[in-house]
Amino acid sequence: MAQKPSIPKGTRDFAPQEMMRRNYIFETIKRVFEHYAYKPIETPAMENLSTLLGKYGEEGDKLLFKILNSGDFLNGVNLDICEDDDKSKRLSTIICEKGLRYDLTVPFARFVVQHQNELTFPFKRYQIQPVWRADRPQKGRYREFFQCDVDVIGSTSLLNEAELLNIIDDVYKKLNIRVVTKINNRKILAGIAETIGFPDKIIDITIAIDKLDKIGLEKVNEELSTKISAEAIAKLQPILLMKGDFLEKVETLKTTLTHSEIGLKGISEMVELFDYISDLKLYMPCELDLTLARGLNYYTGAIFEVKTLDVAMGSVCGGGRYDDLTGIFGLKNMSGVGVSFGADRIYDVMNELNVFPEHSIVSSQILFVNFGHAETRFILPLLKRLREKNIACELYPDAVKMQKQFNYANDNHIPYVAIIGEDEIKTSSITVKTMQSGQQQKMSVEHLIDFLAQK
Numbered sequence: 036m037a038q039k040p041s042i043p044k045g046t047r048d049f050a051p052q053e054m055m056r057r058n059y060i061f062e063t064i065k066r067v068f069e070h071y072a073y074k075p076i077e078t079p080a081m082e083n084l085s086t087l088l089g090k091y092g093e094e095g096d097k098l099l100f101k102i103l104n105s106g107d108f109l110n111g112v113n114l115d116i117c118e119d120d121d122k123s124k125r126l127s128t129i130i131c132e133k134g135l136r137y138d139l140t141v142p143f144a145r146f147v148v149q150h151q152n153e154l155t156f157p158f159k160r161y162q163i164q165p166v167w168r169a170d171r172p173q174k175g176r177y178r179e180f181f182q183c184d185v186d187v188i189g190s191t192s193l194l195n196e197a198e199l200l201n202i203i204d205d206v207y208k209k210l211n212i213r214v215v216t217k218i219n220n221r222k223i224l225a226g227i228a229e230t231i232g233f234p235d236k237i238i239d240i241t242i243a244i245d246k247l248d249k250i251g252l253e254k255v256n257e258e259l260s261t262k263i264s265a266e267a268i269a270k271l272q273p274i275l276l277m278k279g280d281f282l283e284k285v286e287t288l289k290t291t292l293t294h295s296e297i298g299l300k301g302i303s304e305m306v307e308l309f310d311y312i313s314d315l316k317l318y319m320p321c322e323l324d325l326t327l328a329r330g331l332n333y334y335t336g337a338i339f340e341v342k343t344l345d346v347a348m349g350s351v352c353g354g355g356r357y358d359d360l361t362g363i364f365g366l367k368n369m370s371g372v373g374v375s376f377g378a379d380r381i382y383d384v385m386n387e388l389n390v391f392p393e394h395s396i397v398s399s400q401i402l403f404v405n406f407g408h409a410e411t412r413f414i415l416p417l418l419k420r421l422r423e424k425n426i427a428c429e430l431y432p433d434a435v436k437m438q439k440q441f442n443y444a445n446d447n448h449i450p451y452v453a454i455i456g457e458d459e460i461k462t463s464s465i466t467v468k469t470m471q472s473g474q475q476q477k478m479s480v481e482h483l484i485d486f487l488a489q490k
Contacts, residue, residue, distance in 0.1 A: 045170070045178025052396050053382075057181075059395035060210065060378055060385070061163055064183045067205045068161040071198060073185050076160050078142040081133045088128070090141045090363065092238065092332045098168040100178075101131035135167035139184040140333070140360070140373060147188055147371075148364040156189030156369075163378075176349070177379055184354075186373025188361070193304060195372050196337045196356065197311035203341055203352055203374060204317040210381065211390040213344040214351065217324035220305050221334050221355070223288065226298015227274055227325075230291060231267040238332060239263070240271075245328035247275070274325055281309055281323050288325075301336075308337060333357045339374055346384045352376045393448075398427060400487050401451040401467070402444045405431040413460050414453075417480060426487045444470055450490070453483070 042048065049057060065075075081102055088096055136142050139162045147154065163183045170176055185202060187195045200216060207214045221241070228237040239262040243255050252275065259268050274291065277284055285302060292298030305323065312321050329338040336356030343351055354374030361369040385391055401421075403414045414430055421428045429449075431440045437454075444452050454466040454475075465483050468475045478486065 043178065045172035045176075047177070047179075051398070055396050055398065056385070056391050057378065057382055059391065060381055061181075061183065063209050064206055064376055064378070065161070065163065067202055067209065068183075068185050070205075071159075071185075071202055073159045073161040073187075076143075076146060076162055077164060078136070078139070078146055078162070080135060080165070082136050082142055082145070084128060084132055084134045086145050086364075087134050087137060087141060090333060090360075091137055092242065094242070095137060095332075098170055099137055100135040100167045100169050101127055102133045102135065104130055104132055137168055138166050139164060139182050139375065140186070140357070143184070143186060143188075143373075144357075144360040144371075145364055147369065148361050148366045151366060157187050157195075158189055159185075159187045161185045174348075174383075181378040183376040183378055184373055185376075186371055188369060188371030188373075191358075191370045193307050193311065193337070196308050197315060199339070199354070199372065199374050200312060200317065200321065201315055203339070204315075204319050206352075206376065207341070208318050210385060212351075212381070212384055212388070214319050214341050215344055216319055216321045216352075217327045217340045217342065218305070218308070218321055219324055219327040219329075219338050220301035220336055221329075221338060222297050222301025222304065222336060223292070223325065224301075224328060226292040226295035226301060227271070229295045229298065231263070231270040233263045233267055236262050241328035244275070244326055247326045252276075277325055284323050284325065304336060329353060329355055333360045335359070337372070343384050346387050348380055348384055350377070351380045351384060396448050397450065398447060399429045399449045400426055400490060401428045401453055401483075402440065402447075402449045403428065403430040403453045403455065404437060404440050405434045406456055407434045410455055410460065414455055417465075420480070421484065421487070424484055424488060426484070441470070451487070 084099070084101065087099055091098075143160065143162065147158065161184060163181065165179055165181050167179050170178060172178060185199065187198075203214075203216060224241055224244070225234070225237050228234050228240050233240065240259065243258045243262070246258070247255050255275075256268055256272075259271070277287060279287070285306060288302050289299070292302065309321070309323070324340075327338060327340055329340065334355040335358040338355035339353055340350045341352035342348070352374055354372070356370065356372040358370045359367065360371065361367075403418065405411060411430065418428055418430060431443060441452060443449075450470055452468045452470060454468060459465055459477075464477050464479060466475055466477050467483065467486070
């Protein structure tokens with residue numbers, strides 16, 4: 036018996052209707068990016084492991100898909116080094132020189148360094164490609180998924196952060212999704228770590244805080260207890276539980292971080308950014324959230340996370356400022372900032388809310404009924420004329436019962452059917468049936484072109 040085919044967990048096939056809806060999301064996001072003058076690039080699906088390892092923190096490194104070297108990858112390898120986890124990790128780097136990309140930001144930093152002499156800075160790019168993570172699959176979390184990234188590199192101006200917030204606002208307004216954007220600053224988090232007496236534990240503290248929504252305050256405090264003292268955890272609680280509007284939080288922070296230079300710098304940046312937000316009059320609310328940490332190690336300034344207001348889902352967009360990601364590859368002092376839209380989560384949200392427009396699943400505007408050879412000879416030049424006018428159309432390939440052809444149109448969400456028989460050929464006219472209402476009308480070819488172009 037033949038083995039039943041399957042695909043790896045955390046990956047999916049996409050049927051035509053799903054692909055049309057996904058393409059609607061991609062095209063909507065792409066148009067917004069281009070309205071803000073961002074340019075497209077692409078990078079390979081796989082990168083050298085030396086490019087990827089160490090950029091996402093220890094937890095991120097564990098989620099990298101590694102690719103075995105081709106040929107006899109075990110030749111000359113001492114398998115005795117596999118006695119413990121640490122040695123297994125070393126073995127994987129010996130037999131695997133490449134890995135599937137974990138995100139689009141690190142490959143972008145590598146791209147900038149490699150092509151720095153060809154680029155004009157500040158460089159504004161967008162990138163829409165799949166990424167892979169060896170994560171545990173669950174709702175809204177996949178092992179293969181698409182990211183839609185938009186970044187500007189080579190400028191420290193907070194106007195870039197403001198522009199990205201404008202882009203986020205435009206995208207979700209066009210997709211008909213209500214969202215809220217949470218904002219924080221890693222400099223503020225660094226100031227907090229400094230103030231509670233553990234500046235060297237900033238990464239451990241942010242990793243723990245970043246799990247607050249998922250595991251709750253008690254578990255976060257448990258995790259922190261293995262990294263910092265009970266006294267430091269106690270000092271952290273009022274900050275994690277801080278209430279009030281933006282100005283109230285800022286005043287409390289200024290008092291709390293009064294002796295932290297980096298913390299005060301983060302507050303100053305936050306105040307400037309929220310001034311710009313006020314000027315932009317965005318459709319979505321923006322909130323200062325001091326529990327937002329964004330687990331990736333490379334963030335150094337403003338950080339963002341976007342959540343939907345009407346569907347229980349993880350973040351649908353996130354990002355932030357990274358001051359020296361390119362420095363890892365030898366290009367110092369090249370600050371950048373960007374955000375990434377999770378297309379797969381956006382799809383799930385739109386599906387749940389049923390907000391995909393009807394036209395997003397229409398592949399053809401009109402289907403021509405096939406009555407036989409003579410009618411087909413008459414129709415083929417019409418199809419060519421319609422397609423030259425950018426009107427999607429098709430001729431049913433077989434001369435079968437008309438009801439079967441109508442069923443095909445309905446199943447494929449084709450709104451109009453053209454009927455051309457002997458009478459229509461004699462009068463050079465076309466009978467057009469509107470599938471939704473069942474109404475029919477006769478029209479000339481020119482009238483049909485105008486009619487469909489308006490639709």
